Amino acid sequence: xxxxxxxxxxxxxxxxxxxxxxxxxxxxxxxxxxxxxxxxxxxxxxxxxxxxxxxxxxxxxxxxxxxxx
Numbered sequence: 001x002x003x004x005x006x007x008x009x010x011x012x013x014x015x016x017x018x019x020x021x022x023x024x025x026x027x028x029x030x031x032x033x034x035x036x037x038x039x040x041x042x043x044x045x046x047x048x049x050x051x052x053x054x055x056x057x058x059x060x061x062x063x064x065x066x067x068x069x
Contacts, residue, residue, distance in 0.1 A: 010043025017053045 015037065018029040037045055 008044060011041070012044040012046050013037060013042055014046040014051070016051045017048065019053065 015033060018026040018033065020026045034045065
């Protein structure tokens, strides 16, 4: 019996979506965070799944920061 290969490997840290005091996505801070993580050599980024900020984001409001590549 063989074990299937994992879908993800390497370092995949969770990334918090930074918000402004008004509750909007702080796009500048988010871009800086992603750039810092990528420069540090991560293999992927685990977005919108660890800090509960998704309750503050709506797809129709223009504040959704992550787009599929």
